[in-house]
Amino acid sequence: MAITIKDIAKRANVSTATVSRVINNKSEGISPQTREYIQSIIKELNYQPNALARGLITRKTSTIGLILPDITNPFFPDLVRGIEDAANKAGYSVFLGNSDDNAKKEKKYVQLMTEKKVDGIIFSSTAKYSKDLYDELIAADIPVVLIDRGESGDAYSGVYMKNEEGAYMATKHLLEQNHTRIGCISGPPSVQNSQDRVEGYKRALAEAGISVQESWIVSGGYRIDGGYEVARKMLADGEVTAIFACNDLMAIGVYEAAQELGKSIPRDVSVVGFDDIRLISTLMPKLTTIRQPAYQMGKEAAKILIQSIKKKGIKQKVVYWEPELMIRQSTTKL
Amino acid sequence: MAITIKDIAKRANVSTATVSRVINNKSEGISPQTREYIQSIIKELNYQPNALARGLITRKTSTIGLILPDITNPFFPDLVRGIEDAANKAGYSVFLGNSDDNAKKEKKYVQLMTEKKVDGIIFSSTAKYSKDLYDELIAADIPVVLIDRGESGDAYSGVYMKNEEGAYMATKHLLEQNHTRIGCISGPPSVQNSQDRVEGYKRALAEAGISVQESWIVSGGYRIDGGYEVARKMLADGEVTAIFACNDLMAIGVYEAAQELGKSIPRDVSVVGFDDIRLISTLMPKLTTIRQPAYQMGKEAAKILIQSIKKKGIKQKVVYWEPELMIRQSTTKL
DNA sequence: CTGAAAGCGCTTACAG
DNA sequence: CTGAAAGCGCTTACAG
Structure with missing residues (x-):
């Protein structure tokens, strides 16, 4: 068995509440000595908190979901990398789902991710019916940001190209x-x-x-x-x-x-x-x-999502990215 | 608040144990009528089990981790897709992590995924020091399968090219x-x-x-x-x-x-x-x-991982993939 | 500054 | 066939 907060508490002769406080850097109301002492034994026993237990009680998992049509489409890897980098930097993990723009798969992923209590979802979908999924998610208080493809207008947060x-x-x-x-x-x-x-x-x-x-x-x-x-x-x-x-x-x-x-x-x-x-x-x-700029767009989407996760009730934000013409060699004067 | 097993139980006038049994299709020892009745109200209330609570108690999350150098390297998207498809088919979600072949990032992802209690990890790493991570994981009873890059020999499960x-x-x-x-x-x-x-x-x-x-x-x-x-x-x-x-x-x-x-x-x-x-x-x-065949290799890796998750204590399995020479136009007789 | 206790939402022996 | 109860590993008011 992995070692738990109880083991730490026992070993340090304190309550689990105290251990929990030092783990979470809570309320300064804790003596420097006990804090240090507990920290030392956390290190000694190489204690790792159980995110499931924590998530169950805090209702936050530091996990986001990403549903896109197909990672194999060369437009997406950079997008994903941008999302992943920004998410990871903020302490979030990301679940990946390839939907093939298929209604059933999208629905399945949404359900899977919902059950696993993701804090939010980034969605790239072309499908008309996906709108219902967004609404469902939002109703369940799970922020959504659309990316690249999605509903035009600003009913939902989104990052798009012009x-x-x-x-x-x-x-x-x-x-x-x-x-x-x-x-x-x-x-x-x-x-x-x-x-x-x-x-x-x-x-x-x-x-x-x-x-x-x-x-x-x-x-x-x-x-x-x-x-x-x-x-x-x-x-x-x-x-x-x-x-x-x-x-x-x-x-x-x-x-x-x-x-x-x-x-x-x-x-x-x-x-x-x-x-x-x-x-x-x-x-x-x-x-x-x-x-x-796929990478940048991904990064931006993750940032927006994390913002709305943190400040609940933030109103949606829509970003349109400026296109840039890269003139190379495939065009010429007639 | 989302609706819970308690709500179902109350509504159906049974205990949560019974509800749990029908959710998990447990022990036939349950009358068809109650089963059906409970199912109907589960549907009616659109109940979704909380995977955190379930995972906490069953010690299984149906989640796997995938750590690779960089999704942006064009070799990987197909690999990832293969993994994702196989994983999803078997009911698993996948966490994605880009390590840039960097020791710190690899370690960070391993820790993050461990805390989130993944059932296993697929690892593509070039780094020598990663060996310690594999051993750590295995010691913690988390199956690992290496892919594409990794330790030669068969100390660990792996899917490689010849x-x-x-x-x-x-x-x-x-x-x-x-x-x-x-x-x-x-x-x-x-x-x-x-x-x-x-x-x-x-x-x-x-x-x-x-x-x-x-x-x-x-x-x-x-x-x-x-x-x-x-x-x-x-x-x-x-x-x-x-x-x-x-x-x-x-x-x-x-x-x-x-x-x-x-x-x-x-x-x-x-x-x-x-x-x-x-x-x-x-x-x-x-x-x-x-x-x-990146896609196939990914698929195979996921299958091996899931196998060893299910049958604990299975010994490692190593697969070497046959290369294929694709003769096209960039070579000619001298 | 610290602890006892309740509770998050499930599953699983153990009884009956 | 079904229920009461314990427990997974945490956090968080509430006391003191």
Whole structure:
């Protein structure tokens, strides 16, 4: 058996209450001698408090949950790292759950984490029905912060990218290079951030007085092969001189399609991506893209969550991150 | 307040013991009617057991810890996903910790997880001193399984790649293409799997009757820029016609150096990597590499851990995974 | 400055 | 088949 507070108390000839006080640095009302004495025997016996017992009584576990679609999507590792670093620094542990944007899995994780009494949850979900989960959590007094994907508006705390703005910048960059026939490979139609990116694309075109061709906006599902499929058609048609891919993964697909069709980037097609994920630097020519500071966003989300855990009843906080256009080699003047 | 087993008991006019029994599907010794009745009111009140209280008494939390160097290293997300999937399927949650291969952080995570009473830990560490942590854990009756990196031999359960074998295959492939002057960019000298890979490289050369030049073995620290630095020198010297990079990240660095020096892959240099990480497919020409099935390895590690959690006292189990040579476009006959 | 006691929400022998 | 009671390892008023 592990050694407990009772063992310490017995050994030190004090009550468990006193031991508990020194462990928690409570009320100065404790003589320096006993404090030191108890501390010495805590060290001697290498005592480690049982977090379950403590959590049961304090109703705080210093644990947070993180539910995201898929850690394997290269956008997420940096996000997770940011969350983990900030959480750990503040003394919190994090539970990880991959939902695959699947309602059942999300629900299961929420339940699991709730039973394990997490102090709060960071949620990245695209699903419409997830709203019920957020509400449930909040009703149970478990703070939630949404990240990257989620409900627009400020009903919930959240950390997002200015997706519309980023897409606008990407498209405008293309327009400034004299492109007018610009394809847009969007993400899954149901995903909010994809819709926002499409909006930004449209706004840039509209501003430039170019009428939007709905046939130039096609979903590639945020996946490499989706981007590839869509790009193959767009490029074969030759309708378009530039492509804005709503994420980098799909931009990779565009590169593959271009290579297959013997088209050169940027000479034959200019392409802009979105995310600036790690290892995108291996693409040649280097991809011009919209940078999303995943690590920072994760860090911020964790901070907000921990704040609202500590000061109960804090009202929600929403942060929108500024996109940044990283001009590299995949675009050129027409 | 959340609703408790007491509330259920009161409402159902039974004792908490009975409620507990139906929750845990215990001893058939319970009448179908009461069981059903209690279940109905559990559902009605949407009762969720408190895992802290349960864990406190059962000494099982259905939680495992995962400590790895850095989720941001592209080798790990798949590993994590494999672990998470297997764990979740078996009803376990996972705590994530990034150690940066740093002794203090590792120790901190072990302590945190121990206090939170994880049932077991999956550990990926390169550090020599981590051995003490494993022993501590095992002494505290917390099963450990090492993954990818760790103590060689079978003192601990572990899931590893046959690193020596993989490197041997990579090098042999190069030899079969008539290369004899083959550079080796190794990982950090202290990392076991890097040492093993270097051994495999040496064995292949020895077998081919080629004397090993120690000056051709240089560490790139498993990082892109490290691979780049080393490759720049190797390629500038022109001493070498092929490079075996001990991981894909460093192979990326080789590509960058080659491009900068105006050398063509594979015409001027052949290169083989190790890992077959995601997105390596974006490298052009496509990288020939040794495939490491990260997802499967993670899954296996979780299964082994859960097994040893369930059947206490099971003796350790060590699994070595077979490497696979993925021949693509970065190597050619001399 | 310190202790006795109650209680957090469960499970599990032990009775009956 | 079911209940009373003890106990897991802590913390926290309440006394003194």
